[in-house]
Amino acid sequence: MPTELRHATVAALALWVSTATPSHAQLTAREVLDRVDANMTVTTARLTARMSITYREGDVRDLTFESWSLGTDQAFMEFTAPARDAGSRFLRRGNAMWIFLPRVGKSVRIQGHMLRQGLMGSDFSYGDASENPSMAEDYDATIERRDTLEGRQAYVLYLTARRADLSYPGRRVWVDMERLVPLKEEWFARSGKLLKTAEFGDVRRVGDRWYPFRIELDNALQADTRTTLQVLDIRFNVAIADEIFSLRHLESGS
């Protein structure tokens, strides 16, 4: 057997063993959240993605962007297409968020309930984009039941916000029992009303983690649209200069 093929076989076996063994069966809710965070949060990451907004009439509008992330509370995003939105940039530092408007040459703080507005007309709100991706830091969790979703076994967790300022005081999360990534999430208002549903797909192995490359978001309050976020390229643990996450970079982009 050629060396390359032998290595590939060993790697495939290792991958099969790591994913097929039901080693997560006895996890507590907190442990599940921690493992999900280990997959979904990053030390650093650079990502290119396409956001497709599908309208009731069947019309689809695509936006592409690049983003840079550092930990759970710093992110920078720049839209590159379509021409109307190219050059629009966002900076997130903790819960604070700013947008740069290229044709006005000015950055504006997105604050208060303005965070509920749709990000570039999508079903994602500015608040969604500014949320801490670590669920374990912001939510208490209980395991409600087990379920099967799209042929995959899943924990169903209900998350209760620890802080009053989070966009979604309640979340229900279907977590893949083997890969420990979310398969589906429901986001609730304080009243218990369902606000948004997110479905995760195209889960791929990237280095030592599983990561969903596609998120489909349905906003219950905007029945005529659906937004799909497709990751085109993602690289974890890349070197990113601190300057990227500054107001000066937001405004100059250079």
Next chain:
Amino acid sequence: MTGWLQGCRVGRHGIWPVALAAVVTSSQLQAQQEFRARGYFEHQFAVNHTADAWRQLDYDRFRVDLDARAGRGTFGTAAVVFQLYRGDTEIDVRDLLPANLASDIDSAVITLDHQHFLNHAYVRFQPGPVQLTVGKQYLTWGAAWAFNPTELFRPKDLFEPTYEREGVGALSTTLSLGSLSDVMVAFVPDGAFDTSGKLIRARHHVAGFDLSALAAVTHEALVPAGLGIDPDPLEQRVTVGGDVSGELLGLGIWAEGIWSDHANRRWAEITLGGNYSFTDGTLVLVEGYYNGRGQSQNPYPVESWLSRLAGSSRSLGTAMFYASGSRPLGQLWHVGMSVLGNAGDGSLVLIPSVAYAFAENVDVVFNGVLTIGGEGTEFGTDNQGGFLRGRVYF
């Protein structure tokens, strides 16, 4: 309209050859370095009722933005704008004044001729924590939505605060003091060194709030030349001020203010505002503005009217307000209503708006202008009308 005469300029020569050269050059340069070209074509059709007559004015506007990154933190950018007017392109300033004041000034006709200009054109060097920007650049700041007293060079059109504005020829340098803190010093050449603008602005983010402080020395004339009366001389204006914005109890809030000393007058301008967004996407925004240079009641002198038309002052009145509500209808349509008012003389303007994202790179916008107020009040004299605008991006 406020600041109505800003940006009027004349020029007919060499428009299309320059545009073609820019586009051709862009495609060649794109292959050589990190280079980007984009822009839009815009057509606007407007009608308004002025001096007992309906007038129509439409224009074609073509803008090309060119950006280039040249390595080692060096960045160059420019935008060329070409604009062709049709319709009623000659406006007598007297038609924009209350009838009882029109006879106080000589006829002064402003001609909206074809024009082309650089909206901005600057080079930025950033070798380290210091950033140097040379050329016609954006000197825009201030947290307020409509009334930005700290914006000393290109005040917003209050009838459409979000529309793009021109840059200012300047040399500026910014020293980074951290990710969310910096100090900027700018020099705005205008004649001799003594009469040129100088300013320093510092900003900082602390405890969830954005703070800034500004000090500036500029030279201004309240009434510039060409408006039918003897222009005011350029006189030194000293301004200090700042702004703060953040979130309180779930509300977005901001405050912005300045104190000025100009032409033997000292006054303050203060804006307070806030916004709230409902879960269905409806955004409500309210802003109040105190202008210590304004008057609490009409009648206003002709000099104040001309100063406001020229954009030298933001309002005639002392107590102003701006409120707007907007919400999406689906995701392709957006409807809104703005109200701009003078609490002293009771006049106001209603600005209904409808925006439609016709295609991925096509926007269509309608704005109406409905003025309410007696003759001689701040908005009662303004024109009724509206515009329909289409824009195609590339």
